Amino acid sequence: MNAPLRRVGVVVMVLFGLLFANLNWIQAYKDDEYRNSDYNGRVKVAEYKIKRGNIEAGGTALATSKETAGTLKFQRSYPGGPKYAHVLGYKTVNLTDQGIEKVENDFLAGTSDQLIGDRVKDMFTGDDTGGGNVLLTLSKRAQDVAYDQMRNNEVGAKKGAAIAIDPRTGAIQALVSMPSFDPNPLASHDGNVAAAEFNKLEKDPDEPLKNRALSETLPPGSTFKIVVAAAALENGVTKTTEIPAGSSWTPPTSGTPIKNAAGSICPQAKVTLMVAVTDSCNTGFAQLGVRLGAEALKEKARQFGFEQEDLTVGHLGEGGLRTAASRTGDMQNPDGSTDPAALAQSSIGQNNVRMTPLEGALIAGAVANSGSQMRPYLVRQWLAPDRTTSYYTAKPRELRQPVDARVAGDLRDMMVSVVQKGTGRTAAINGYTVGGKTGTAQSAPDRPDHGWFIGFALDKNGTAVSAVCVELEQAGPGGSAEAARIAGQIMRAAITDPGGR
Secondary structure: OOHHHHHHHHHHHHHHHHHHHHHHHHHHHOHHHHHOOOOOHHHHHHHOOOOOOOEEEOOEEEEEEEEOOOOOOEEEEOOOHHHHHHHHOEOOOOOOOEHHHHHOHHHHHOOOHHHHHHHHHHHHHOOOOOOOEEEEOOOHHHHHHHHHHHHOOOOOOOEEEEEEEOOOOOEEEEEEEEOOOOOOHHHOOOHHHHHHHHHHHHHOOOOOOOOHHHHOOEOOHHHHHHHHHHHHHOOOOOOOOEEEOOOEEOOOOOOOOEEOOOOOOOOOOEEEHHHHHHHOOHHHHHHHHHHHOHHHHHHHHHHHOOOOOOOEEOOOOOOOEEOOOOEOOOOEOOOOOEOHHHHHHHOOOOOOOEEOHHHHHHHHHHHHOOOOEEOOEOEEEEEOOOOOOEEEEOOOOEEEOOOOHHHHHHHHHHHHHHHHHOOOHHHOOOOOEEEEEEEEEOOEOOEOOEEEEEEEEEOOOOOEEEEEEEEEEOOOOOHHHHHHHHHHHHHHHHHHOOOOO
């Protein structure tokens, strides 16, 4: 064999080797990517050949699949439209799935390892059994009330969030983000329709696709005073201890005075911690926070759940809807020393403190539940396609214990005083003990303030039945009182219909 032929032979062998290696690489490492690609039409046809399981709450189907005459046999439908959108998300043919539809996709689609027995049975019977059913913890009544009350709030707020949990278990009773969106167009089998709707929603300046209950972080205002009060109670202060107050106080190194919301609020030189919480005394908590120190406040906030970056909300195993971390932010000078002015502002929930509505509900829930903060979850059960077998049932578990029962009891008493005598009266529910804390937080010099309320309801036996956080973004005057009123309505609904646990 002459040299040119040998060279051609070597080149051909190298090319065959590269082709063989590429085929193995595709089969070993790229198979999932190509199989699940939006451009793989055969996979989409196969995926929609099987009826997807329902997502349900309280016996009501919130997401269903209906048969069509098209190439894709089943289409997803959301009977509740925008009401459950931020929980359910959407299942789409040419976009990225979201919400429970995404995190529970394998079980809903019937491809989960849990359903292998059903798939084996279908091999022999020739049937297409369908996907499994996912049952949520939501209270339909509480969700309906939360959605309606938020949309029709009395201060004209256009953005905000509401979330309610069962303090004893962590089961989410309601989750609403405002504004919402209709997921049905996003589930269209016409990819152009779905893409156009998604682009419209994504460009909307009000960000309707954002799940504000889990991912929005805003300054919490005076609701953060519950964290500061907890730190004080663990450092020698009692409910009846008098702390410095006054109508105005200027932190060391700062020329900007901190004042109360009204001249009638704690003008005295000293007030008890109980009065400071009840009347939401800014000057008292600013001085208290500086006395306690930045590290004590940061640590107590961390114990309540601030700074946690890996919390998800779905079932109690791995995965779930992602949540944003609440932050206490910086309270330091450039040289690393504590900045008393920043610390004072942080102690009243301003400066760089940021909190999600979920975290607000978890704080209230821990206080109501004797200091035990339960891990929040949305999925309570997986049911087989024929609904005869349960493959998963939620078993509630503690997330952390930020305070002991004694401190929780003192915080509970002070929060009850807020609703009975202070700024949270609009949250009261006849026949139940309701506690809470309002918050008004500055958003920007040229924008209205945010309104917050965190709270809980106890039955006549002192058992916690619901904990809630309502946030009305840029609500302006009366925002916190309206948030408290909405929270009371949600908790009243959750008392009637507690949802699944």
